[in-house]
Every structure is written in structure tokens, then in C-alpha cells.
Amino acid sequence: MADMGHAMWHFDHAGTISMLHTRTRRNTWISSQIRETPTVTTVRTPAAVSLAALLALTACSGGGSLVYGFIEPVTEPVSSIEFRVPDELVELEEGYAEDRVFESITVSAVESDDPAGCAVEYEFDFADGGLERYREELENGLNGNATLDGRMARGLTGRDLEDIELSEDYSSAVVPLDCAASPSDDESTSRVAFSWVVGDETYILASVEVAAMQGGELFIHEPEVNGWELDTNGNWIQQ
DSSP, X not given: OXXXXXXXXXXXXXXXXXXXXXXXXXXXXXXXXXXXXXXXXXXXXXXBOOHHHHHHHHTSOOOEEEEEOSSXXXXXXXXXXXXXXXXXXXXXXXXHHHHBSEEEEEEEEEOOSSXXXXXXXXXXXXXXXXXXHHHHHHHHTOOTXXXXXXXXXHHHHSSOGGGSEEOTTSSEEEEEEOOOSSXXXXXXXXXXXXXXXXXXXXXXXXXEEEEEOTTSOEEEEEEEEETEEEOTTSOEEEO
């Protein structure tokens, strides 16, 4: 098993989020189920500029695309964001490169079926063997009335299957959202999470929330990288 020397989120077979803690990088790790929102130390990258600046930028119609790697802040509204875990972090997190689920996840603003609402489309670029690993782990945990599609929907987007449109091959999904009232509005967001499979457990290394405005602009909220932080020189170090 990979060396688990810091806190991580993971999903058990019931879909419950749990967190692992270790006292040292070589000691035995303990899993505990989280019943309330936990207090954890996570890196929060500077994902937003001042509200005044973003409002000024939003006044300009349209928006381009960018690649976001949990390092640089997003300084302008865009209509499409390609999310990636930085190569440096991929190499540092032991086991992640071999067991990760995704290479990248792209989120784009799309037209909503509800004229008063917003929607985003996910495009999942799975790592080599990533989809197979993820499906196997979810299939092994099926019980009761749970279905693979239902668990995939929840794992890929954080939403229930009946609330989204999920492609048959799991390569894309459309998620409806309430439109954000401003760039700082995070009341209705969609989650992007980079997971990896270790044995019969799935962990999340990095995650972020995405909000959409009526004009098709996307904004990032609450970026988190579990167990790592950037030092003042821009290097990833363990927490």
C-alpha cells in the first residue's frame, strides 16, 4: 500500500466520505467515519481575485478557456476550465501516478434546459486504466438497490444520477445548477475531484467547486489539496 503520511479523504463502499489520519509516515493508519463537516488542514490556493475586479471583468461578454492546476489564481471569468493535478504533485504523492483515476477534468458552461437556470458539462479524461480501476472498486461495493451508474454519477460529479445527464461510457456529464448572482456566490456549485484507488478504497487528492453565472462565466471556489501546501517559493511540501 502507498505510504499514507497525511490526512486524505476517501469514499467507502456506502458512498460515505471518510478521512484517514496517520501519526507518522510509517505508523499504522486509522479510518474514522465523518458524520459532520470535519476540520482539516488543507491548502487553499488563491482561486479568486477581488470581487470588484471580477465584477469588472464579468461585464465583458463572453469568456475563453484556461488550464487550472491548483497553483495560480483565476483572474478572469472563463467559459471552460481544464483542471489538472500539477506534475510535481503527481510525482510527490506516492502511488498517485499509478493509481489515479483522471488525467484531467474539463468543465464548460452549457445552455440549461431551464431558461432561468445554468448548467455545466464535464469531460473526463481518464488516466491509463483509471476508468477500469474506478469501476471495479465501485462494483465491488454495490449492495441493496445501488447501481453502478448511480455510484458513478455520485463519484464523478457529486450528484445523484436522476439529477444529471451521464453518458453511457462515463466520459461526460451535464449538471444543472442554480445561477450564481455574483463571482463570489458559492451557494450552488458543482464539485471537481481528483481521486485515486488504493486497494478497495478511493481517496481524493485535490478538489474544487465551480459556480456558473447566467452569461456562461465560470468561477472557482474552495480549492483544496489534501496533505500538501505550497511554500513561499512555490514548492509543494507536506503538511
